[in-house]
Amino acid sequence: xxxxxxxxRLLKSLESLKKNDASQSRQYLDKVLGVxxxxxxxxxxxxxxxxxxxxxxxxALRRFKEARTLLEKYSDTDSQYIKLFCRYYECILVEGxxxxxxxxxxxxxxxxxxxxxxxxx
Numbered sequence: 398x399x400x401x402x403x404x405x406r407l408l409k410s411l412e413s414l415k416k417n418d419a420s421q422s423r424q425y426l427d428k429v430l431g432v433x434x435x436x437x438x439x440x441x442x443x444x445x446x447x448x449x450x451x452x453x454x455x456x457a458l459r460r461f462k463e464a465r466t467l468l469e470k471y472s473d474t475d476s477q478y479i480k481l482f483c484r485y486y487e488c489i490l491v492e493g494x495x496x497x498x499x500x501x502x503x504x505x506x507x508x509x510x511x512x513x514x515x516x517x518x
């Protein structure tokens with residue numbers, strides 16, 4: 398039951414973000430973050446992305462780095478995609494562009510549907 402509620406809230410958060418409503422997205426996401434479990438290995442990176450939409454760029458950078466650190470020990474395709482996703486957005490926020498190589502690497506991976514849905518390049 399709890400997983401179903403978290404799934405619903407995550408989807409609502411993503412839907413709100415697509416509508417450029419970062420405030421509503423944050424409300425749903427914060428509820429999921431309160432009960433976070435390991436099934437959502439992308440949640441820290443998604444949180445960082447929402448922070449970026451909220452114009453909290455310094456916090457987003459720290460959160461992207463945290464996501465990469467959490468996944469350091471994993472080498473599965475989803476984890477690799479998430480780490481590259483984080484590096485890509487760190488590159489954009491810090492360097493302001495010329496990050497296509499990282500994006501191409503991530504897009505070449507066959508990451509899971511859920512990860513790609515929440516962490517679009």
